[in-house]
Amino acid sequence: xxxxxxxxxxxxxxxxxxxxxxxxxxxxxxxxxxxxxxxxxxxxxxxxxxxxxxxxxxxxxxxxxxxxxxxxxxxxxxxxxxxxxxxxxxxxxxxxxxxxxxxxxxxxxxxxxxxxxxxxxxxxxxxxxxxxxxxxxxxxxxxxxxxxxxxxxxxxxxxxxxxxxxxxxxxxxxxxxxxxxxxxxxxxxxxxxxxxxxxxxxxxxxxxxxxxxxxxxxxxxxxxxxxxxxxxxxxxxxxxxxxxxxxxx
DNA sequence: TCATTAATCGCAC
DNA sequence: GTGCGATTAATGA
Numbered sequence: 001x002x003x004x005x006x007x008x009x010x011x012x013x014x015x016x017x018x019x020x021x022x023x024x025x026x027x028x029x030x031x032x033x034x035x036x037x038x039x040x041x042x043x044x045x046x047x048x049x050x051x052x053x054x055x056x057x058x059x060x061x062x063x064x065x066x067x068x069x070x071x072x073x074x075x076x077x078x079x080x081x082x083x084x085x086x087x088x089x090x091x092x093x094x095x096x097x098x099x100x101x102x103x104x105x106x107x108x109x110x111x112x113x114x115x116x117x118x119x120x121x122x123x124x125x126x127x128x129x130x131x132x133x134x135x136x137x138x139x140x141x142x143x144x145x146x147x148x149x150x151x152x153x154x155x156x157x158x159x160x161x162x163x164x165x166x167x168x169x170x171x172x173x174x175x176x177x178x179x180x181x182x183x184x185x186x187x188x189x190x191x192x193x194x195x196x197x198x199x200x201x202x203x204x205x206x207x208x209x210x211x212x213x214x215x216x217x218x219x220x221x222x223x224x225x226x227x228x229x230x231x232x233x234x235x236x237x238x239x240x241x242x243x244x245x246x247x248x249x
Numbered sequence: 250t251c252a253t254t255a256a257t258c259g260c261a262c
Numbered sequence: 263g264t265g266c267g268a269t270t271a272a273t274g275a
Contacts, residue, residue: 193255193256194256194257195255203264204264204265205255206257206258206264206265206266207263207264209256209257209258210257210258213257223256225255225256225271225272225273226256250275251274251275252273252274252275253272253273253274253275254271254272254273254274255270255271255272255273256269256270256271256272257268257269257270257271258267258268258269258270259266259267259268259269260265260266260267260268261264261266262264262266
C-alpha cells in the first residue's frame, strides 16, 4: 500500500532530517507519544524543514499539505484581513503545532505562518496523520486536548480584544509573551517589531509606541531598540487585574 | 560608507 | 483614540 504516490516533495528525506527517537524536544506531541507510536512507521515518514528567519512556510489559502511541528525556533501565525492588515493569531514556540486548523474538513489553510528566527520544523502529511489518529486513541486524545486548549485560548483572546483597553491588552500581551518565551538579562526572548506587537494586540504601531513610552516613563518596562524588558511584573498584572484573567501559557 | 527600514513624535481630525 | 507624515535611530548591502 503506497500512501503517498504523487507527493514528490515527501519522498526524499532531507539529509538534515532528525529521527524522533533522538529528538530532545520534550514538549512535542509526537515525542510524548513515541512509545505508542513506535510500532508505526509514520514517524519515519516526516519531513524536516529548515526555515530561515522571515521566511513564510504556510501561505494563506494554499491547499493543506500537512501539519508542522516546531522542533526548534519561534514562529508567528497570522491571518490577513481587509486591505492587507495582518492580525497575528498566535506565536508558536518549540514543540507546538502549526497548521492544525487546516486539518480535517478544510482544504486550504486559513492562516499564514512566518518564522521569527531560524527554525527547524517537522512536517507530517495530512494523510499520514489521519491514519495515525484513527488507529491510536492515546495520541488522538492528546491531540484533542491540544485543540481544546487552543480553543480556550482563542476565546480568551476574543474577550481581551473586545473588553480590554489597548493599554491593558498591551500589558496582557507582554505578560503572556514573557511567560511563554522567558527572558534573558531582563529582556524578553522574542525579537518582535512594534508592528508585530500591534498586529497581535489589534492596534496600530503608533499606539504600541505610545503605550510603550508611557510604560517606560512609569518604569514598568524598558526598551532598548527592538528588545523589550519587563521591570515590574506585578504592576503590569495590576493593570489587567480588573479583568482578573490572564492569557495563559 | 550610504541606503534602506524601523521607531518615534507631533499634529490634525 | 486614530492615522498621516516628518524626523531620527538602527540596520543591512
